[in-house]
Structures are given as structure tokens and as C-alpha cells.
Amino acid sequence: MTTYIIRRILLVPLLLLGVTIIIFGMLQFLQPAERAALYIRDIPKNPEALESVIRTYGLDKPIYIQYWNWLVGQKNPNTGEIHGGILRGDFGYSRVGAEPVIDMIKHRFPATLELAIWAIIPIIVVGVWLGIQAAINHNKFIDQFARVFSIIGYSFPAFVFGLLVLMIFYANLKWFPPGRLSNWVIAEINSGSFKTYTNLMTIDALINGRLDVLWDALRHLILPVITLSYISWATFLRITRSSMLETLNQDYMTTAKAKGISTKVAIKKHALPNALIPVVTISGFTVVSLLGGVVITETIFNFPGIGSAAANAASQLDVVTVLGFALFNGVILILANLVADILYALVDPRIRLSTN
């Protein structure tokens, strides 16, 4: 197993290199003047000043030099300050956000994190439960129901589902509004009477002992959580079901039954632990994609997270910002996939006990 883990870790720098190359490659579609946003806040309008900016930051140099500059940053000879450099955590300046891209990510991340925390529980619990029920009752009513449910789930685009629930629960019933907080909460935060500690509103509300704020935050979370759950359940259901079916058909399950233990115990003790191994991988993947910002769901519900910021920047062709988000997203994806794979190795006895 150690070899497996070491090999897996060695893959990380390679993936990082590849992802940065692809992202940098996409930057090449931009004009040099637009790429200047990677280094400076205000791109000068006047052609001479622009020319000097392009020269200072080597935006007309060969690609490999530009790539290197992009990685480590470039010193401004006049002030001696280093600008840019993704390795220094400087992703350039956002035209749409009017602030450095990395600050924008920092401001937006808590909202995305909070949504992810609230969404992941119903997604995994309900999805896996449905999958297990479908597999145990193979070809019975609940299985057929689960199957139809998952096909419809696959076919339901998040944005159509989101618009429909908004239509019903916001426009018609006025129960759950879009956005993240009501105006009166935002006013309280701005006036300082409500203190934010973690920027996760549900937790801050508890720390402040304010149940009204907690309810307001939850009210805004419900619809996005429902949308994310509905579109993710299909995947969880399908994977759990097929993995469980496969496990139930293994010889050791027949042995267990032959020993005379009840079906319930056989399923709980022998089938479940093995059947849930693939679920670990897909859970890891889901958590990561939630953390990376769910572009479409956040956009529909006007939820101020990373995904909606990226979509907004893209629709206004602020490429430097979107690339910054993609880079952030790619890095956490790579790291989280590493964690998921190592977890997988720990959970799966076939890998855990292998010697080579």
C-alpha cells in the first residue's frame, strides 16, 4: 500500500504542472494588454503607457518566459515590487470584482463552504440510502421507482430544476428567497450589531445567539441545497445500487447465508462495508466539486459564492478572474482527489493488504 500511496503523491506535481499549462494556454487567446491584468490593477488606456506595461511584464516575450513569469511573478524595475506570480498567491486583478482575484476568492469562499457543508449531508445520506434500498429490493417496486427517479434526475438540468423551484417556492409561495441573507441582516452586519467570526452565517448566528438570523440564513440555503441534492442523488443512487448488487452476488454472501445468519445481518456486516467502497470515491469527488463552487446552482439562486462569481466574470469576458477561479478549483480538486484515493486505499482491503 505504501508504494501505491507514494506513487499517487508523486502524481500530484505532474497534475499541477499540467493544469497550470492548460490554464496558461487558454490565456494565450487574450491580447497582451488584457493579460496585463495578471500583474497590475489598472491597465492604462494610453498606447505608450500600455506599451511600457507590456514590456515591463514581458507580455510580448516567448511563451515559456511568460509562463515562468506567471508562476513566480515579475519585478517592476521602477518600484522594485514583485507583481503577479501564482506561486506567491497572486492571481492578478479582477476587472469585474475591482479587487485582486485572490481576495475575491477569499471573500466568496465562506458562502460556498457553507452551502457545501449543508448540502453534502442530505446528498450522501439520502442518495446512499435509496441506492441500498433499491439493491436489496432488486427488481421490486422500490427498485423500479429508484431507477425512474435517477433517470429523471440525470435528465433534469440544474438550471431548469432551480428555476422551477424558484418559481414555486419564491415567486408563488414567497417562502424561500434567493440570495444568501435578507437585507436587514446585511444592514446589521454593516452596522456592527451582528459580529461575524467565521463568515459561515449559520454558525455565526449560533455564536451570536441569534435564532432569527439563523432562520434567515437557513431560509436562503434550503432551495440551493434541494437543487444540489436532487441532481446529485441520481449519481449516488446509481453507484450505490450497482455496487451493492454486485456485492450481494458475491460468493461470500452465499456463504454467509449458508452459515444461517439473517439477511439483515448479512447485509449489514458483510455486504455494506464492501459495497460502500466506491461511494467513498464519489463522495470525495462530490465534496470537492461543491467546494469548487457550483457554478449553475449558485448563479440561479444568486448565491454569492465562488461559482456565481466565476459565471458572472465569464459572461463579462473577464477571463483573468475566471482563470483564477479555475486554478483555485483545480488545485483543491487535485489535493482532494489525492485524499480520496488514499482513503480509498485505506478502506479497500484489496489495496490495503497488497504488498506490491
Next chain:
Amino acid sequence: MKATPERNLNNHSENGLSTESKEKLNLLKADVIATRKVGRLERIIGKETYRILKGLVTTPTSIIGLVLIALFVIIALAAPIIAPPIPGTNPYSMPRDGYSAQPKPPMSEWKSGTPPIPFWYTALTGREEWVHLMGTSSNAYDIFYGVVWGTRTALKTGVIIEIATLIIGILVGSISAYYGGVVDNIIMRIVDIFMTLPFILAALILAAVLMPVLGRSTLPSVIALIVFGWMSYARLIRGDILAVKERDYVLAARVIGVRNSKILFKHIIPNAIFPTLVMASMDIGTYVLNFAALSFLGIGTEVGYSDWGQILSFARDWITQLGTYWYIVVYPGITLILFVLGWNLLGDAVRDVMDPRIRKMQEASSSSES
């Protein structure tokens, strides 16, 4: 058993039998079916393909899927008849009834810029004036035209993305599997890297950087979805080729000295390609969905182009009044869902028919039941 007239002609005596002997007769018939005759079609296309095709036309879900897909193909082909465009204009741009920002409800009358009335409309309703069958969206674009001509956009983009991703995937996958070793390792790591990128975000960026270069059209989104969409086919065909490569007939071909390239193209790829082809052709729904998602986010076609995602994006201007303007969401939304559902139903059936593990399980369960 259903008694068809034909059967009755053949078995006059059957009606007089007791239920018990009828059952026995049925069992006998089941035996006869087990040693059934191999039909001409089956002989031509081969046992495996025949089994898959038969599975597809007998599974209820796949029949619904096929019907839905056929319906959309017919709508796409008959678009000029269903919703005749204004002569001399681009049929793909939704006709506008004035410039009012306010949406108009279904069945409201065309006031200006009325396109020709289709013959079926007067025949069905007896009315002489053309109405907005599905209402209008923001800026007075007719939703009905958008939905009908959007079917063409959907099928076209879906098929183009499908073919392009398949070609790239098959090329990359077969080269990787065939050469093996270092080449395989490098190519598969590249595939890993592409798979690491968050799909919708990566496609979003590429489409956004391509848009100023190529102009607003379907092209930027299509290219973006192709660039980040081929990887799973490469993996799929690679796995199948690796399996086929080890077959005895490949070894036999090697032994008698057949050239490498001939082995790859004549013996390996034709035998490995079928699962990938079938699986892939079912992905058109997903591609159309992703294309619509990009349009929904405001990337891609010019404003007013018949494209379901774009009509849905108009609904974002009216979030608070969606109760009144429900038709902007409901009509294009349901069309998109039905389209994707059709492909997914068919795809689901295909996966079941083709997956040998599931087949084995089904055989096991049916034999244990009998």
C-alpha cells in the same frame, strides 16, 4: 399468452384444451423458442448486435426513449413547416414582436413583424391571425419559434460535439493502448490532467476566451465542450483494445505475420469499437444539456438565436415575477428535459443490454425464479 388471429389459424384445437394442458403446451413452446431459428437479420448483423438491437426495441424504457428522440428529429426536420420563418431572415433567429421588454402570455396575438402563418394552424383552429403559442420572452422574442428551431440547434450541436469527441477519443485511446508502455503512460497522464479540470468551469473559460476570437455563435461553446469532453471515450476504447489485444485471433494474426497496422485497424479496432460507439451515441443528451448550461450562463450564441438555454436565461430577468411569467421557464425547460430524458432512457437500456455483469445477474435471477 395473447391469441393472435394467426395463431388461432394454426392451432384450432388449442381453444378446446383445459388450462392445465394449455400450460404444458406453453412450456413446450418455450422449449421451442429456446432452440429458435436464427433469422436472416440476425445472420447478417451478428448474434451480439442482434441481441442488443432486440433488447432496445423490446425494453419499455428504451421504446419511450426512441419515441422521444424520433419526435425531436421530426420536429427538427419539419421546423420550416411547424414554424415558418419570415422570408429573407435567418430562420434561427427568433422572430420579434416589437421591442417591449415585458413578456407576453401564451396565445396573445402577434402585433408586428408577424411571420407567415403555417397551414396546420388555420386548419386546426380555424383562426386567421397568428398568435404567440408559447408567449414571448423578454424583448418580445417568440418562445414557440425558439423551442422549434432550438430543436435543430440542439441536434446539430449535440451531433457535432459527439462525433468530434468520439474521433479524438478513439484516436487517442487506440494509440495509447496499441503502443503501450511509455506512450500509454504519457497519454493517460494527459487524460488525467484534462479530467482534473473542473469540467463546466474549464468549458466556460475556453468558450469565454474563444468568443472574442470567433464571435458570438454556437462555435465557442461547441469547441469548448469538445476540448474538455473526449477523455472518457479515450479511456473506454483503451480498455476495450487492451482486452481485445490479448485475444487468440490477434495472436494468430501475429503468428502468420500480418502487419501491425493491419492488425490494429482490421482486427482490433473493429472488435473493440462497438461498445464505445453505442455508449457514446447516447451521450448526445448530456452534450445538449451542457451546451444549454453554457448558454444559460450567457456564453455562446448571439442574443435572439433559437437555443433553449438562452430562452431559459431570459427567465433570470424575471425571478421575482416567475409566477406570472412561468411560460419562459416551463416551455423551453420541459422541452430540454424531454430531449435529455429521451437519450438517457435509451442510454440506460443500452447500458443494461450491453453490460455483461448485469446480464449474468439477470440470467442468474431468472433461472433461480423458474
